[in-house]
Amino acid sequence: MLRIAVPNKGALSQGATDMLTEAGYRQRRGSRDLQSVDAANGVEFFYLRPGDIATYVASGDLDLGITGRDLAVNSGAEVEEVLALGFGRSTFRYAGRPGETDSVAGLDGKRIATSYPGVVQRDLDAHGVKTAIVELAGAVENAIALGVADAIADVVETGTTLKQAGLAVFGEPIMHSEAVLVRKAGNGTGAAIDQLLRRLRGVLVARSYVMLAYDVRAELLEAAVELTPGIESPTVSPLHREGWVAVQSMTERADLHRVMDALYELGARGILASNIDACRL
Ligand SMILES: Nc1ncnc2c1ncn2[C@@H]1O[C@H](COP(=O)(O)OP(=O)(O)OP(=O)(O)O)[C@@H](O)[C@H]1O
Ligand SMILES: O=P(O)(O)OC[C@H]1O[C@H](OP(=O)(O)OP(=O)(O)O)[C@H](O)[C@@H]1O
Numbered sequence: 001m002l003r004i005a006v007p008n009k010g011a012l013s014q015g016a017t018d019m020l021t022e023a024g025y026r027q028r029r030g031s032r033d034l035q036s037v038d039a040a041n042g043v044e045f046f047y048l049r050p051g052d053i054a055t056y057v058a059s060g061d062l063d064l065g066i067t068g069r070d071l072a073v074n075s076g077a078e079v080e081e082v083l084a085l086g087f088g089r090s091t092f093r094y095a096g097r098p099g100e101t102d103s104v105a106g107l108d109g110k111r112i113a114t115s116y117p118g119v120v121q122r123d124l125d126a127h128g129v130k131t132a133i134v135e136l137a138g139a140v141e142n143a144i145a146l147g148v149a150d151a152i153a154d155v156v157e158t159g160t161t162l163k164q165a166g167l168a169v170f171g172e173p174i175m176h177s178e179a180v181l182v183r184k185a186g187n188g189t190g191a192a193i194d195q196l197l198r199r200l201r202g203v204l205v206a207r208s209y210v211m212l213a214y215d216v217r218a219e220l221l222e223a224a225v226e227l228t229p230g231i232e233s234p235t236v237s238p239l240h241r242e243g244w245v246a247v248q249s250m251t252e253r254a255d256l257h258r259v260m261d262a263l264y265e266l267g268a269r270g271i272l273a274s275n276i277d278a279c280r281l
């Protein structure tokens, strides 16, 4: 059986469970279950704290894990990314009181509070700055006002928490993160892992593409296909109406309305977009 670690709670938990469910895997029934078996697919899931997952996977006890890229780096565990999963996106940034601590060089000799000391130390070393790290479990934005640190480094998603604390980001983003599938560094794959990867890639494609169908006069086909090249090649079928063809092509969701408008202006009609529920490419 393939053994896979999944976040048991927190910012990545629901996204991970949703993605595995869409990929056809049976997930745990209750939010307190620590393990579940999907016998039909030959997979056992272990629900662990997201920050611990890279450590379990690096030890070789579990084959794969879903965690945050920032959490994996922070752990220092020897894992490698197999697939980026497109949810749980965040940036990791320095922040301080505007006008007080507002540059990375200015951190020298100061105190920085964070829940991700591994990520921060790596970045401070790269900048050649010596800064005392104050490790806190959370609500790091309070650390400056409460006098335990001069600056912070934390996950920023919308920026609302920083704004409410009167803090501003400075320096370049330390890292961009999202949920990732990891395996022990140097481990190969096998048929079972390859099948899981195909399923997860199928979910990513189904989420980011739609199936676009339209009718167009045959002489406009080449111009239309330039707008909708698809992934491999569009399907073109004859229409009963003389001189017209029907086209089907996978189109990126993010681009959908621009492409539909351009097709309409070109002369295409009956332009329909539909969701893809699942796919294997
Ligand atoms: N708004 C957010 N807050 C926290 N983490 C986020 C957010 N958006 C995305 N993430 C990502 O989620 C992961 C952190 O999840 P985790 O469950 O450890 O944090 P949490 O939801 O703050 O839980 P806890 O407070 O119990 O630690 C990181 O990979 C982080 O980049
Ligand atoms: O940019 P924003 O959208 O405001 O999101 C980022 C905030 O969310 C997280 O905190 P969380 O709610 O997990 O609390 P914690 O600090 O106690 O972990 C993170 O640590 C930031 O504080």
Ligand SMILES: [Mg+2]
Pocket (backbone or CB within 6 Å): 138
């Ligand atoms: Mg948190």
